[in-house]
Amino acid sequence: MSDTQAATGPKTGRQRPLSPHLQVYRLPLPAIASITHRITGIGLTVGTLLLAWWLIAAAAGPEAYATAAGFIGSPIGWLLMAGWVWALWYHTLNGVRHLAWDAGYGLELGPVYKGGYVIWGASVGLTIATLGVAAFAI
Amino acid sequence: MAANQSDVGFRSPLARVRGLGSAKEGGGHWLNYRLLSLAYVPLVLWFVISVMSLLGTGHAGVVLFLQNPVNAVLMLLTVGVTFHHAAYGMVEVFEDYIHVKMVRLFAIALLKGVCLVLALASGFAVLKIALGA
Structure with missing residues (x-):
C-alpha cells in the first residue's frame, strides 16, 4: 500500500511504466514507410524552390543560369540533389502504393510489408542509378 | 414535414445546418487529389528523364528544349501539378501538427x-x- 502511494505520488520522482509511444516503441515497417512518405513530401516541397530557381534562371539568361547550375554542381548542391532524387523516387513509388490502397488493393499485412521492402530497395537503387547516370553525363 | 418547414424561422443557424448534413465536398476533394496524383506519376517520370537528357547541355540546351511546344506544355503541366500537389499535401501536414x-x-x-x-x-x-x- 505504501509502495503504491509512493509510486503514484506526484513528487516522488519515481519512473512509472509508460504506454508505448514514439520514444520507447520500435516503429513497425509500415509506420516507418508512412512517416517517411510525409517527410519526403515536406522535403520535396522545399525542393520546389530549386525547380522555380532553375526555370526562372533559364528565362533570365545565361549568366543567371550559370549561377544556378554552379550551385547545383557544387558539393552542397550534389548532396541536396542526392536527397531530393531519393525523396522523389521514394515519394513517387510509395505514392503509387497509396493510390492502390485507396482503390482497395493490397491493404493487407503481407503485401504492405512486402511492398515496404520493395519501395525502400527500389528507391535506393533508382537513386544510385540516377546519380550515376548524372555523374557520367556531366 | 409541414410542421418542420413552418418552424424553420425559430431554429438557430447551427440547428438548421445540422439538419442539412455535411458540406458534401470532402469526398470530391479527396478524389480530386488522388486523380491528380495519378496523372502526376507519368509527368514526374517525363520530368526526370528530361532533366537527365539536359545534363551538360547548359543554358542553350534548356532554351532549345523548352522552345519545343510539347516540352513547354508538359513543363507547364509539371509546374502546375507540382505546386498544387505540394500545397495541398502541406495543408494536410499543417492541419495535423499546428494546433x-x-x-x-x-x-x-x-x-x-x-x-x-x-x-x-x-x-x-x-x-x-x-x-x-
Missing part, C-alpha cells in the same frame, strides 16, 4: 500564397522561353 487555430489559418494561407507565386513565376519563365521573348 493553434489562428496560427494554422495564417500558415496555410501563407503556404498557398507562396506556392501560387512560385507556380506563376515558374510558369511565366517557361512561357517566356517557349515564346522566345
Whole structure:
C-alpha cells in the first residue's frame, strides 16, 4: 500500500511504466514507410524552390543560369540533389502504393510489408542509378 | 414535414445546418487529389528523364528544349501539378501538427500564397522561353 502511494505520488520522482509511444516503441515497417512518405513530401516541397530557381534562371539568361547550375554542381548542391532524387523516387513509388490502397488493393499485412521492402530497395537503387547516370553525363 | 418547414424561422443557424448534413465536398476533394496524383506519376517520370537528357547541355540546351511546344506544355503541366500537389499535401501536414487555430489559418494561407507565386513565376519563365521573348 505504501509502495503504491509512493509510486503514484506526484513528487516522488519515481519512473512509472509508460504506454508505448514514439520514444520507447520500435516503429513497425509500415509506420516507418508512412512517416517517411510525409517527410519526403515536406522535403520535396522545399525542393520546389530549386525547380522555380532553375526555370526562372533559364528565362533570365545565361549568366543567371550559370549561377544556378554552379550551385547545383557544387558539393552542397550534389548532396541536396542526392536527397531530393531519393525523396522523389521514394515519394513517387510509395505514392503509387497509396493510390492502390485507396482503390482497395493490397491493404493487407503481407503485401504492405512486402511492398515496404520493395519501395525502400527500389528507391535506393533508382537513386544510385540516377546519380550515376548524372555523374557520367556531366 | 409541414410542421418542420413552418418552424424553420425559430431554429438557430447551427440547428438548421445540422439538419442539412455535411458540406458534401470532402469526398470530391479527396478524389480530386488522388486523380491528380495519378496523372502526376507519368509527368514526374517525363520530368526526370528530361532533366537527365539536359545534363551538360547548359543554358542553350534548356532554351532549345523548352522552345519545343510539347516540352513547354508538359513543363507547364509539371509546374502546375507540382505546386498544387505540394500545397495541398502541406495543408494536410499543417492541419495535423499546428494546433493553434489562428496560427494554422495564417500558415496555410501563407503556404498557398507562396506556392501560387512560385507556380506563376515558374510558369511565366517557361512561357517566356517557349515564346522566345
